[in-house]
Amino acid sequence: MNVLLQVADTAGAACVFLGAAICLLGVVGMLKLPDVLSRSHAATKPQSLGLLVVLAGVALRLHSVMDLATLALIGFFQLLTGPVASHLVARSAYRTGQVERGDLLFDDLDAQLTEPGQEEGQGRRDSP
Structure with missing residues (x-):
């Protein structure tokens, strides 16, 4: 049983390191990519994946059901709010x-945005 815990701890540490590296690549992408849409992609996809891998590594180290x-x-x-925030940033950059x-x-x-009868800056209004 002790060997199994050591393997889980080692795998957890590897997952935390790998997730941190993925997040670091996302930050490098945010700094190096040329436009808003590419940066928005780099801010969302690697950060979400990196956080999930870090969480998996932490889960391997913790054993409580509540944790x-x-x-x-x-x-x-994270999976719910990250893409929504990225979509809103990209949409406002477009507008x-x-x-x-x-x-x-x-x-x-x-x-x-260019439907007849609508001015720039007004959203679509659907009648009930």
């Missing part, structure tokens, strides 16, 4: 003209 439930909630809320529209493969938001 594991807390780690699961942390992972859930303020910080996105080079010629570089986009698909521009579905342009059709929504």
Whole structure:
């Protein structure tokens, strides 16, 4: 049993180190990438994956059910809030003209913003 705990501790430490390295790569991407959309991608994807790997490493070291439930909630809320925040940053960058529209493969938001009868800056209003 003692050997099993040592293996779990070693695997947990490796997961924490690997998750930290993934998060570091996300930070490097945020510093090096040229535009807002690329930086938004680098801020969300590696950070979420890195945090989940770190949480898995910590879970290997902890053995309490309450601690594991807390780690699961942390992972859930990270996966819930990270992409939403990134989407809002990208959408506001698009609306303020910080996105080079010629570089986009698909521009579905342009059709929504330029509907007839709507001014720039107004959202869509769906009638009930």
